[in-house]
Amino acid sequence: MEKSPNQRVTQYSLIAAFGGFVFGLDAANISGAVRFVSSLFELDSIQQGTVVGCALLGVIVALLFTGTLCDKFGRSRVLLGIGLTYSLSSLLSATALNYEMLIVGRFIGGVAFASITVSAMYIGEIAPAAQRGKFVSINQFMIGLGLLLAFIVNYFLVKLIGDIGWLTNDNVWRVMLGAELIANAIWVGLLLTIPESPRWLIKQGRKEEAKAVFNLIAPADQVETLSAQVEKSLEQDTKLDTLGQLKSLFSKRMRFVLFIAVSYAIVQGATGMNAVLFFAPMVFEQVGMSVEDTFMQTITTGVVGLLATLIAIGFVEKLGRRFLTVAGLVLVVVAHTSTYIGFEQANFVFSDNAVEVLSVELNQEGVDTAKIESLRGATFDNDVALKQKLKELFNKKELPIVSGPIINETIQGINAPLVLFGIFAFLAAFNLSIGPIMWVVFSEIFPNSVRSVALPVAALVQTISSWSIQQFFPWQLDNLGVASIFMLYAIIGAVGLVVMYFALPETKGKTIEDIEQEYARA
Structure with a gap:
């Protein structure tokens, strides 16, 4: 068809x-x-x-x-x-x-x-x-x-x-x-x-090829008008x-x-x-x-x-x-x-429960749990302070893996x-x-x-x-x-x-x- x-x-x-x-x-x-x-x-x-x-x-x-x-x-x-x-x-x-x-x-x-x-x-x-x-x-x-x-x-x-x-x-x-x-x-x-753009073809002087493309993409009674309109624009x-x-x-x-x-x-x-x-x-x-x-x-x-x-x-x-x-x-x-x-208003609290949950999760990832234990009871007023501390504790290989779980367990005050x-x-x-x-x-x-x-x-x-x-x-x-x-x-x-x-x-x-x-x- x-x-x-x-x-x-x-x-x-x-x-x-x-x-x-x-x-x-x-x-x-x-x-x-x-x-x-x-x-x-x-x-x-x-x-x-x-x-x-x-x-x-x-x-x-x-x-x-x-x-x-x-x-x-x-x-x-x-x-x-x-x-x-x-x-x-x-x-x-x-x-x-x-x-x-x-x-x-x-x-x-x-x-x-x-x-x-x-x-x-x-x-x-x-x-x-x-x-x-x-x-x-x-x-x-x-x-x-x-x-x-x-x-x-x-x-x-x-x-x-x-x-x-x-x-x-x-x-x-x-x-x-x-x-x-x-x-x-x-x-x-x-x-x-x-096919190629008909306007580009006309610009290259390939007018018959352009009309052939216009015949594919426009009603037959509009082909000559479109070609002439583009040619006029380019001539100007x-x-x-x-x-x-x-x-x-x-x-x-x-x-x-x-x-x-x-x-x-x-x-x-x-x-x-x-x-x-x-x-x-x-x-x-x-x-x-x-x-x-x-x-x-x-x-x-x-x-x-x-x-x-x-x-x-x-x-x-x-x-x-x-x-x-x-x-x-x-x-x-x-x-x-x-x-x-x-x-x-978000802040981050390392409660006893959060630390215990994180210790299990990070242990499964092969991360030293003593690092998370050192944060027990700590509170951070914003995410910038938290991330600065995490950079001090975790190396570059560990940080991308542990940051998500830590934020997940400690975040409070956020209006999700x-x-x-x-x-x-x-x-x-x-x-x-x-x-x-x-x-x-x-x-x-x-x-x-x-x-x-x-x-x-x-x-x-x-x-x-x-x-x-x-x-x-x-x-x-x-x-x-x-x-x-x-x-x-x-x-x-x-x-x-x-x-x-x-x-x-x-x-x-x-x-x-x-x-x-x-x-x-x-």
Whole structure:
């Protein structure tokens, strides 16, 4: 049966966005693996942040030349190269013999994370204006799907430690990271079936090939109109090389568009999603959960994120980009404030019962119980003081394993319902709004003449913002405390809310060329 244009757009969009699924797998897997990697390689808090954050350094490097590669080779070929790069990263990471080798593997994986930018670019150029927001949002849905699947697998892997003879604390993370190779292989195969972006083909002067693609993804009576509209837009813009595109992007006529993109990128990256995402078990550990329970809660986060993204996809064309962004940021501020209040009164008491329970648990892990006995009767007013003391008592191999059980048994005064509401409300808010909507806005507001460079530049700003969050999150936990961190995120969200409320225009239902005429030529 012949597929309709809408069905083909859906198919091609899902394939392009499958890189988001692989990204989600990787994010969830490293969040589960970091505890075990930290113990095996005896990492401090900065090194823990680097294991996670070095991937975003790879993104930064990749984004410096992604635009040039997309212009030279096309969107679909670059996506294929990214798929192969993911495979190399998974192989190196899963077989890492030391901290340095793991960093190299994670860095290469970061280079592949540019897939999110390229797929947003590709989808934005093949999807019809009336549905572009929905299709670009598929990126975030696929990330959420990858997260959920990996969280489920990680939970069962952790449960099976000790039950399966060969699966231990020292190697479970290899299984987590190595499983990504299956998804990588599937994606590479699927990418071989998608056509090139017709807008890129027209830009290269390959007009007949572009019309052939338009015939696949648009009604027959619209093909000539679409081709002519893109040609007219490109004729009005001098064909620019990468340096020329950068000069145009930072010119006066692009000032408003660039301000919107940069502001959105900073807000989306700095409100803390990567802290919650990449360090999910560590975040739930602060509430006082067992190791197994923290992994169980990550599954809940995956479900919440996925459902929220589905809602965003359903309403992005009805409610619009602006409404979802502003409403989402309001909920972000409320959520982080709730988390702050819940954590703010927490203290830690080493009662006789807590010490006895911990002695049994730590003895099973091969830890000297005399260390925990020395804390009998001690009280710590906040998590920073507790962690400083634990650093004095336990070595780098023991600390990642013992910190969870110790917090679980000694924490008092915490308002766990407020904390959990805050975390899950934030996940919902992010995936309803600024998570998927940012990529929709990026795919729409830049003119054809600079899009190949503009999207990577905007993504670069978002990446640096996100990197700063996840690189220093373990250090912040140790030195600032979890309550202060979430208050900082709330403040950033509030500033972003004000900026987006006054600056962000509505772009739903408009063609890319219409948006260019309205905002980039003022």
